[in-house]
Amino acid sequence: MKRLHRLTAILVKLQSKKIVQAAELADKFEVSLRTIYRDMQALTDAGVPVGAEAGTGYYLVDGYSLPPVMFTEKEANALLTASKIISTNNDQSLIDEYQEAVEKVIAVLKTTQKKKLEILEQRVFTYNRTKINPSTSLSVIQQAITDFRVLEIQYTKASKEFSKRLVEPLGVYFTNNTWIMIAHCRLRKDYREFRTDRIINLIETQELFPPKHFTLEEYYKLRYEDWITSEHSDYEHSLPKENQ
Incomplete structure (x- = not known):
């Protein structure tokens, strides 16, 4: 280089x-x-x-900014392809936010690059299975994680049991086409996991919670240790989940 x-x-x-x-x-x-x-x-x-x-x-130093960055054709192609993949996930807020970001990228491209992207957009396909219970809350949850903001959620478990609670969001992960929020639940006074597609309503409160030391690596290590301790006998209930 x-x-x-x-x-x-x-x-x-x-x-x-x-x-x-x-x-x-x-x-x-x-x-x-x-x-x-x-x-x-x-x-x-x-x-x-x-x-x-x-x-x-x-x-x-704070206050310094670079002029707009120009994207190469390969970088723009990668972003377009990523948008196709993201469109298959089950959270509409992520789809909308990413699409807006891609549109801003396309806006700064040269005319010849835009024409090439138009061709590629028609020739890249990803399978998008029907979303039974789409989510719309991921963007709000992500913002709350970085703002340390308490969320009030109305949640429905697999058993159809309905609950309302205050949570301190700490992380999210994606599995089986579903986004999961990891949070400290004030009702249970412990970590819990919530499927975003089962959050019926979500309210951003004005309350902030103190930053907590939290890493996904440590969290999953603790989960694994709990599973081993339970000797697999009651695995489903040994995990800190509200999405069973």
């Missing part, structure tokens, strides 16, 4: 993350750490406000 292209790519990387480590950049661009140090100095000399934290990494 030519140095100019690498410097541009480094700028994009810096703008996309809060902190970027030199070793991470060296691995990505297959150059030495010394080369990365020289690149950072070159960016600084060019007037880019790059900050550095010893032992942590580099960052862009």
